[in-house]
Amino acid sequence: xxxxxxxxxxxxxxxxxxxxxxxxxxxxxxxxxxxxxxxxxxxxxxxxxxxxxxxxxxxxxxxxxxxxxxxxxxxxxxxxxxxxxxxxxxxxxxxxxxxxxxxxxxxxxxxxxxxxxxxxxxxxxxxxxxxxxxxxxxxxxxxxxxxxxxxxxxxxxxxxxxxxxxxxxxxxxxxxxxxxxxxxxxxxxxxxxxxxxxxxxxxxxxxxxxxxxxxxxxxxxxxxxxxxxxxxxxxxxxxxxxxxxxxxxxxx
Ligand SMILES: [Zn+2]
Numbered sequence: 001x002x003x004x005x006x007x008x009x010x011x012x013x014x015x016x017x018x019x020x021x022x023x024x025x026x027x028x029x030x031x032x033x034x035x036x037x038x039x040x041x042x043x044x045x046x047x048x049x050x051x052x053x054x055x056x057x058x059x060x061x062x063x064x065x066x067x068x069x070x071x072x073x074x075x076x077x078x079x080x081x082x083x084x085x086x087x088x089x090x091x092x093x094x095x096x097x098x099x100x101x102x103x104x105x106x107x108x109x110x111x112x113x114x115x116x117x118x119x120x121x122x123x124x125x126x127x128x129x130x131x132x133x134x135x136x137x138x139x140x141x142x143x144x145x146x147x148x149x150x151x152x153x154x155x156x157x158x159x160x161x162x163x164x165x166x167x168x169x170x171x172x173x174x175x176x177x178x179x180x181x182x183x184x185x186x187x188x189x190x191x192x193x194x195x196x197x198x199x200x201x202x203x204x205x206x207x208x209x210x211x212x213x214x215x216x217x218x219x220x221x222x223x224x225x226x227x228x229x230x231x232x233x234x235x236x237x238x239x240x241x242x243x244x245x246x247x248x249x250x251x252x
Pocket of ligand 1: 038039040041060061062063064066097188249
């Protein structure tokens, strides 16, 4: 009841900002040595649980990073040198900690979301208002599962990516599904939750996700970047089980 009143009177953008401020106030209670967040460079005795089916020690108490964010951060830093080069970056559904990192740089950085409360640039991923071959780097994590016209979205990502650029695409994958599960008649949130595991997903990607990207003309490399890192670091940073963290490196 109180939650719904709060939601109805406080705009979503302000709620997000208040949540982030509150997070920073409570984070000191979690400080310790067991876990480490590479996104905010802080150590904790515990991470916070996250998800409909709770994943223990998933979210950083300070910056809110998830397993996939921390792994992507390592990849961007080590393999793309994304924080030390003057790249033109397009970032869909921007994670707060990656946003903060890019905003520190003197680069052209476009944070984008269809929801104006979640980014500074309101952009429909199926109609990106930039000319062809504009961006060096595109980050699109856990977006495509939510977009009704996924094919058009992938085509648009390819269109605005420079020929020598790279798009890093991440999504929720059920590795037991050979073929992506989707049904255009499933539109009720409760039904989507039951079928796909999240109430706002349009589909649940299977192990054919890379093929779906290739079908629109991308060359795709599937990267489990946990394999490239020491196991102690994977455990200490809580880098996930591979269902939400695989990086699909797309070029063309
Ligand atoms: Zn953090």
